[in-house]
Amino acid sequence: MSSHQVIIIGAGIAGAATAWSLKQAGVDDILIIEQEAHAGLHSSSRNAAILRTAIEQPALTQLAIESADFYRNATSSFSAQPLIDEVGLFITAEKDSSAQWMPSSPNSSVSEIRAHYPDFTDQDIDVWHFANEGTLDIHGLLQSFLQGQTVRNNCKVDELLFNNDIATGVRCGDEEIYAQQVVIANGGWANHLCSRTGLNQPFRPHRRHLMVSGPLTQIVHDLPVVWSTGSNEFYFRPESGGLLISACDHELVDPHYGENIDPKIIELFAKKTEYWLPGLSDIQPKHLWSGLRTFSPDNNFVVGPDPSINNLYWAAGLAGHGMTCAYAVGQMLSAWMCDKKCTHPSANDLLPQRLVDIPRLASI
Ligand SMILES: Cc1cc2nc3c(=O)[nH]c(=O)nc-3n(C[C@H](O)[C@H](O)[C@H](O)COP(=O)(O)OP(=O)(O)OC[C@H]3O[C@@H](n4cnc5c(N)ncnc54)[C@H](O)[C@@H]3O)c2cc1C
Numbered sequence: 001m002s003s004h005q006v007i008i009i010g011a012g013i014a015g016a017a018t019a020w021s022l023k024q025a026g027v028d029d030i031l032i033i034e035q036e037a038h039a040g041l042h043s044s045s046r047n048a049a050i051l052r053t054a055i056e057q058p059a060l061t062q063l064a065i066e067s068a069d070f071y072r073n074a075t076s077s078f079s080a081q082p083l084i085d086e087v088g089l090f091i092t093a094e095k096d097s098s099a100q101w102m103p104s105s106p107n108s109s110v111s112e113i114r115a116h117y118p119d120f121t122d123q124d125i126d127v128w129h130f131a132n133e134g135t136l137d138i139h140g141l142l143q144s145f146l147q148g149q150t151v152r153n154n155c156k157v158d159e160l161l162f163n164n165d166i167a168t169g170v171r172c173g174d175e176e177i178y179a180q181q182v183v184i185a186n187g188g189w190a191n192h193l194c195s196r197t198g199l200n201q202p203f204r205p206h207r208r209h210l211m212v213s214g215p216l217t218q219i220v221h222d223l224p225v226v227w228s229t230g231s232n233e234f235y236f237r238p239e240s241g242g243l244l245i246s247a248c249d250h251e252l253v254d255p256h257y258g259e260n261i262d263p264k265i266i267e268l269f270a271k272k273t274e275y276w277l278p279g280l281s282d283i284q285p286k287h288l289w290s291g292l293r294t295f296s297p298d299n300n301f302v303v304g305p306d307p308s309i310n311n312l313y314w315a316a317g318l319a320g321h322g323m324t325c326a327y328a329v330g331q332m333l334s335a336w337m338c339d340k341k342c343t344h345p346s347a348n349d350l351l352p353q354r355l356v357d358i359p360r361l362a363s364i
Helices: 013-024 058-072 110-116 138-146 187-193 265-276 322-339
Strands: 002-009 030-033 089-094 125-130 134-136 150-152 159-163 166-172 175-184 204-213 225-228 234-239 242-246 285-295 302-305 312-316
Touching: 002 013, 002 166, 013 030, 013 138, 013 312, 013 322, 030 175, 058 322, 089 110, 110 125, 138 322, 159 175, 175 322, 187 204, 187 285, 187 312, 204 265, 234 265, 265 285, 302 322, 312 322
Parallel strands: 002 030, 002 175, 030 150, 089 225, 175 312
Antiparallel strands: 089 125, 159 166, 166 175, 204 242, 204 285, 225 234, 234 242, 302 312
């Protein structure tokens, strides 16, 4: 039996960023428990690595902006390499569509996108350009957050331990590990640890696929990211001499199947590529994979104290923006855990308390 100040369940970006912020706040006895052989094997290494601060949920935009500032200005002791490649990001939306959540009026045009990608559609759409955004070094970011931390790999938390309404630790197989505070940061599996907590399995794990094409002659590594929002959502960016593409599929799945490829996705890739990049409609995947984006019912993250169990905290439901927003998530949760309050303007929007009356999803 061992005992720690803090146990964090899950060594993805949510757990890693929380551990880092706690350490900055002076907490030095932290155990991160990870079921896999290495940290970050699931969503945190299977994503598109795009840094985008314009997000439909205003509370998350705030987190993204703060995190981007931190990554951009990170000291060499945090990361020896730059964490952001500011290749630029174009966001498009149908003309006069519902993209009112965009922070400003359109400031660019399809012809600017076509100057980089001649195969892009010539439709009349609204375009925004964010010159300082682009891609994130997701592996570097995870390792930077984890430096100096203790991660126990190959250790699955089977259940939380309680003393009445206080979380006291976790059980992993036959072993009980105790802690003064416990953080649930286990991504797509968050519903599995809800038993006896204040949340009734409110998380919705969704599968999304990504593909990387073979090398394409006109694609160089510093071309911008293009993200077309709306009913035909699609994004792409350069990767390994070709294009990384998402057809933005969004399917509710049992988390165990989140990384199983659906063969039908090839059709969707072809259909959307033909729509957005008509000149590249015969593009084929060289690599194809999928991962989990896990949502709360209102699509805001779930960050803060459990509504009914003392000493239990959530850093879950990071949806499709967890890499971008991780720094701010860690900062917020660290404030809740160390100061028992969080003055961040988005804190209330992310509180687990808002989900207490959400009925459990029967199928997941
Ligand atoms: C296709 C795709 C594209 C994306 N693109 C972007 C993007 O461009 N930009 C962006 O910002 N975000 C993006 N995201 C979202 C981002 O990847 C996620 O928000 C983020 O990785 C979630 O991190 P996490 O730590 O919550 O989950 P995870 O990385 O999945 O970590 C959870 C960890 O908990 C562990 N675990 C689970 N249960 C247990 C248990 N019982 N005991 C011990 N360990 C356990 C798991 O093994 C895992 O390592 C994308 C996601 C996908 C799937």
